[in-house]
Amino acid sequence: xxxxxxxxxxxxxxxxxxxxxxxxxxxxxxxxxxxxxxxxxxxxxxxxxxxxxxxxxxxxxxxxxxxxxxxxxxxxxxxxxxxxxxxxxxxxxxxxxxxxxxxxxxxxxxxxxxxxxxxxxxxxxxxxxxxxxxxxxxxxxxxxxxxxxxxxxxxxxxxxxxxxxxxxxxxxxxxxxxxxxxxxxxxxxxxxxxxxxxxxxxxxxxxxxxxxxxxx
Ligand code: E4P
Numbered sequence: 001x002x003x004x005x006x007x008x009x010x011x012x013x014x015x016x017x018x019x020x021x022x023x024x025x026x027x028x029x030x031x032x033x034x035x036x037x038x039x040x041x042x043x044x045x046x047x048x049x050x051x052x053x054x055x056x057x058x059x060x061x062x063x064x065x066x067x068x069x070x071x072x073x074x075x076x077x078x079x080x081x082x083x084x085x086x087x088x089x090x091x092x093x094x095x096x097x098x099x100x101x102x103x104x105x106x107x108x109x110x111x112x113x114x115x116x117x118x119x120x121x122x123x124x125x126x127x128x129x130x131x132x133x134x135x136x137x138x139x140x141x142x143x144x145x146x147x148x149x150x151x152x153x154x155x156x157x158x159x160x161x162x163x164x165x166x167x168x169x170x171x172x173x174x175x176x177x178x179x180x181x182x183x184x185x186x187x188x189x190x191x192x193x194x195x196x197x198x199x200x201x202x203x204x205x206x207x208x209x210x211x212x213x214x215x216x
Pocket of ligand 1: 006026027028129132163164165183
């Protein structure tokens with residue numbers, strides 16, 4: 001399973017990308033709003049750092065408007081993938097963009113039925129939102145497992161991005177179930193990196209080494 005960063009913060013992306021595990025980035029309007037910078041500038045900076053798919057989301061809600069916005073975003077860089085919300089208008093836009101060879105990521109997906117529609121319409125990625133399902137006291141991993149099973153059974157040419165991730169455990173579960181990608185907020189990546197026993201182990205190695213040096 002690949003790991004994408006779910007952020008629009010360029011400094012966070014630069015810092016994490018150096019560690020070698022980041023294969024792409026997803027942004028959304030809420031994430032971009034936090035940065036207080038022009039969206040196009042942010043996307044240009046991200047594409048200069050990351051070699052891999054960078055999702056940029058449309059804001060229009062009608063198909064012609066989404067397609068027009070998508071064409072402009074796609075022109076920024078060949079790695080830009082257009083995030084389209086899973087609505088009837090969104091499906092029309094995904095279908096049209098497929099004919100123009102513009103890659104799409106169907107977002108705000110909460111069921112296997114929605115994922116199947118997006119894949120059939122021509123989306124390159126589907127993004128089931130796990131955390132938001134769990135927030136409603138429902139169980140998100142079974143939704144993800146249904147999508148993985150259906151896509152494998154019917155050999156659908158569409159990658160599954162586990163999104164709306166809330167914990168390192170959810171990342172591991174998404175990998176176990178068979179998601180192609182998990183898009184992970186920086187805070188959760190930090191939690192994945194750090195373990196208290198690693199810090200304790202490192203401290204003990206250092207102390208043992210220093211003690212041994214004194215008696216040489
Ligand atoms: C996915 O691509 C979205 O950007 C994201 O995962 C949404 O997550 P949230 O529910 O934490 O806002």
